[in-house]
Amino acid sequence: EIVLTQSPGTLSLSPGERATLSCRASQSVSSSSLAWYQQKPGQAPRLVIYGASSRATGIPDRFSGSGSGTDFTLTISRLEPEDFAVYYCQQYGSSFTFGPGTKVEIK
Amino acid sequence: QVQLQESGPGLVKPSETLSLTCSVSGGSVISGSYHWSWIRQPPGEGLEWIGYIYHSGSANYNPSLKSRVSISVDTSKNQFSLKLRSVTAADTAVYYCARTYFYFHYMDVWGKGTTVTVSS
Numbered sequence: 001e002i003v004l005t006q007s008p009g010t011l012s013l014s015p016g017e018r019a020t021l022s023c024r025a026s027q028s029v030s031s032s033s034l035a036w037y038q039q040k041p042g043q044a045p046r047l048v049i050y051g052a053s054s055r056a057t058g059i060p061d062r063f064s065g066s067g068s069g070t071d072f073t074l075t076i077s078r079l080e081p082e083d084f085a086v087y088y089c090q091q092y093g094s095s096f097t098f099g100p101g102t103k104v105e106i107k
Numbered sequence: 108q109v110q111l112q113e114s115g116p117g118l119v120k121p122s123e124t125l126s127l128t129c130s131v132s133g134g135s136v137i138s139g140s141y142h143w144s145w146i147r148q149p150p151g152e153g154l155e156w157i158g159y160i161y162h163s164g165s166a167n168y169n170p171s172l173k174s175r176v177s178i179s180v181d182t183s184k185n186q187f188s189l190k191l192r193s194v195t196a197a198d199t200a201v202y203y204c205a206r207t208y209f210y211f212h213y214m215d216v217w218g219k220g221t222t223v224t225v226s227s
Binding site: 001035037043044045046047050051056057088090092094095096098099100101 | 144153154156210213215
């Protein structure tokens with residue numbers, strides 16, 4: 001099973017700042033099977049990025065994804081108030097696994 | 108647009124079987140491009156994939172849960188279901204159903220989730 005590690009665990013930033021979230025896999029992951037989700041309290045996760053770098057429908061262009069192999073990054077160029085949430089990366093090899101999440105909180 | 112809705116008992120006794128159903132509206136479970144997944148989230152924790160099913164009935168399960176899980180699909184009712192046997196308190200979680208894109212393996216439509224508590 002591929003294990004995903006996310007860092008940092010918590011990111012404390014102010015609106016307008018840049019957020020850089022990391023997702024590292026225990027072995028190489030197909031970029032086409034790497035996704036990022038946003039989850040706010042009491043809500044279901046929402047797809048943000050799929051295929052490592054493609055934005056999901058309705059996701060603003062301040063969100064971008066990059067990476068390959070074992071290292072992937074989600075970048076939010078300028079944080080808006082609605083972006084403060086927990087972000088999970090997810091991969092699919094022969095089964096799905098999720099990372100433990102990064103909480104982006106208001107500083 | 109496609110919407111998913113979970114339903115089932117909110118309380119299950121230890122050692123019994125947890126049973127949930129996901130009803131699909133605005134789309135069809137027969138769509139060839141999608142699997143249909145169950146994911147859960149224990150209180151204050153992260154996401155855990157349980158398994159998925161294709162409209163043909165072909166399923167794939169999380170290896171850590173495989174011995175206790177079964178997922179089925181009812182194309183006539185446009186819904187799919189989860190059974191988790193021999194539950195313990197560790198199975199207490201919010202359970203989500205989600206549409207899973209077959210080719211890029213992402214979950215693009217989620218239900219709101221249903222809370223299941225395992226307690227006597």
